[in-house]
Amino acid sequence: MKIMRKFIQYYKPYKTVFIFDMICAMIISLIDLAFPQILNYLNDTLYIADHQTIIQSLFWLAVFLLIMYAIRALCKYYVSAQGHIMGAQMERDMRKDLFDKFEQLSFSYYDRNNTGEMMSKLVSDLFDICEFAHHGPENVFISLLKIIGSFVLLMYIHVPLTILLIIVTLCMLLFSLKQNKAMQQTFMDNRRKIAGVNASLQDTLAGIRVVKSFANEDIERHKFARSNERFLQSKKNNYHCMGRFQGGNNFFQGLLYVTILVGGGFFIAQGSLEPIALATYALYINIFITPIEVLVEFTEMLQKGYSGFKRFNEVMETQVEIEDAPDSHDLVNVKGVIDYKDVSFGYDDEKVLDHLNIHIDSGKSIALVGPSGGGKTTICSLLLRFYDVTGGSIEIDGQDIRKLTLKSLRQSIGIVQQDVYLFTGSIKENISYGKPDASDEEIIEAAKKANIHDFIMSLPDGYDTYVGERGTRLSGGQKQRISIARIFLKDPKILILDEATSALDNESERHIQKSLEALSKNRTCITIAHRLSTIRNADEIIVIGNNGIVERGTHQFLLNKNNVYAKYYRLQFEGLEENA
Known part of the structure; x- marks a missing residue:
């Protein structure tokens, strides 16, 4: 019920549409329930009428039924389209909320979870939720209205036969x-298994160059086939259950139907039920059974x-580990004085830093x-609050970074990493x-400051050149200089260089x-x-x-200390000096 209450909250912005949708659904149900009654009424009245009266009545009946079914068609259009x-x-709202939540979650969440599984939650899971959000309340409302209405009218026609139907219906329930x-268990297993397929696919495609460089396509096919087969087995179990x-x-x-025919025949033989009443009863049974079929499909x-x-x-209920404190404030007029004061940190049970002090x-x-x-x-990650210290504190300009807003803190720090990430685009x-x-x-x-402007201008599309996924159309040095240009534009007071040149050749490094020397000028700089x-x-x-x-x-x-x-x-320069 707690989960369903949270689900219902997403209807609030569309309350008017939802109410009108239910009204239209109710009109459709009432029209369907009215038809057998109209037939029953005509049977009682026109049976004894003369030819002229019947002809006149049929004209007005046709007009009335056309209007009735035109209204039904309009209601059906609204339910199908607007619903x-x-x-x-x-x-869309759920996808936005989920994406916002992914953006808020700390690095520790991404350390524990797979990208493919997260994409599965963002795409395929929400599609089924959308179908349920529209059809769920509408199907239940229409079905219950028809079932209850049919029961009332069936009780009106013949109580004992209706009681037999209720007994069979309860057994069915x-x-x-x-x-x-x-x-429920098989569908949850389906979700986990398709997430595994997505995870395997994402992992292979993201590392396709490594796969091909090792000629390990067969290994990746085997890994994907394994997750694909697990999903198939889960679907088989699901379909057996559905079957x-x-x-x-x-x-x-x-x-x-057996109950109607046998029970109806028995009550006709007894004289407590008229054959024409059984015909009307059969029409209502069809109205009664159709919503039951709908409810069966709705259960799936x-x-x-x-x-x-x-x-x-x-x-959505995952606790955000790193967020702004209630009394946080913006970091302004940054000078760039950094203090690590008795800092300790560890991942789970593994101690990484112990009582570290740096000024x-x-x-x-x-x-x-x-x-x-x-x-x-x-x-460096602790300075950006990608993780929080487990002991001690980190200060910028004498202010504990946990008291600063994350946005202002991270806007004041630029980071150039070894593994450059370029977004798909220009x-x-x-x-x-x-x-x-x-x-x-x-x-x-x-770009000029990063020494990449001349190269960009040599490209046919200049600055509008498409870089490819993760910048695959560019060399490592070119990608690195674009990332440096990005930091020049950001113009932070504090700079982190995380092995920014270790993956480059000597010429690119120079x-x-x-x-990087130009970028570091007049900035507080930490270099790994x-x-x-x-x-x-x-x-x-x-x-x-x-140990610290x-x-x-x-x-x-x-060097003089010789330690x-x-x-x-x-170790790094001996070989070079000997060759010289």
């Missing part, structure tokens, strides 16, 4: 409730919609060096991502290093580097080991 539009609007529980459900209900519907729709909305609701003055640059897994990237759109309202002149100026040649001029180099800070100082100081940093430096 579906309402369902589509609700689907108990059978449906039992099968309904099994169907039992629909077959059983079909048997009970046949039992209703309900389970699909319910299982989809349940998965939707699980995401960076405004406009100064520090470099983080050390083996993979030591926590260098984590230190070069211009990707550069302007750093400042969506930037003018063309500002975009061009940023070009990009010049761009494996290539030690790029950090010689840093104001302070901090060597991070598995091992040593710190300038490049020359650490861990000097060892790293020799």
Whole structure:
């Protein structure tokens, strides 16, 4: 009921449409219920009338029925068209809410969940919810109205025969409730399995270049076939369950006809039921059985919609781990003084940072060096509040970052990463991502600063050149310079360079290093580097080991100290010096 209450909330913006939809549904049901009564009335009145009266009555009857069915047609149009539009609007609202929720969720959620599964919740789950949102209330309302109305009229015609029908209907209801529980489990399993198919597909397509470079298409086919077969087996179980459900209900519907014929014949033989009354009774039975069939189909729709909305609701109820504090305020007039004060952090039970202390003055640059897994990237991620510290605090200009709004904090920090992500679109759109309202002149100026303008102008479409998915049409160096232009346009006071040149060739590295030096000027800069040649001029180099800070100082100081940093430096440059 809690889930259904949340589902009902999505009807609120369309309350007027929903009410009118139900009114139209009610008119359709009443017209369907009226036809046998009209037939019964004509049988009683025209049977004894003369020829002239019958002809006149038929004319007005035709006019009345045409008007009645014209109204029914208009109501049916509204229910079919506007009702579906309402369902589509609700689907849009849910998709928007779900997307907004995905945008709010912290990195830890994405660490635990698969992109393909999230896409499944955003697309296929919500389609079934849309169908349920439109057809669900309408089908239940029409069906219940017809069933109750038919029962009342059937009781009016013959009470004992109607009681027999009620007994068969109750047996049918108990059978449906039992099968309904099994169907709910199979539909939930369907959701999980199709999400697995989507996850496998997304994983393969995202890494298609790696797949082809290793000639591992057969491995990926096997992985996809495995998830595809699991989904097929889940569907088989689902269809077996549906088959039992629909077959059983079909048997009970046949039992209703048997009850009418045998029971009706028995009561006619007794003299308590007229043959003409049994004919009218049979017409109402058809009206009575049709909504039962609709309710049987609705049960399947309900389970699909319910299982989809349940998965939707699980995401919507996920606690957002990183969000603005109630008393948060914007970070303004940023100077760029950074303090890590006794910071501790860990992923689940794994300790990554323990009582870390770092101070960076405004406009100064520090470099983080050390083996993979030591926590260098984590230190930077904590500054952006991708994760929150588990102990201590991080301050910018003397203000705890947990008291700052996330938007103002992240707008004040620029990050250039090793793995550059370019969005599908043009070069211009990707550069302007750093400042969506930037003018063309500002975009061009940023590109010039990143030493990418001349290359862009050499392209046939210039700044309107399509970069491909994830920038596949560009080289690593070109993508990196576009990402640097994006940061130039953003113009943050604090800069993070996360191994920005480690994946590039020497020539590209030299070009990009010049761009990064220009970008770092007059900004507080944190650099994560494996290539030690790029950090010689840093104001302070901090060597991070598995147990925290091992040593710190300038490049020359650490070389003279002849400890861990000097060892790293020799390992990296010994071969080059020998070759020279």
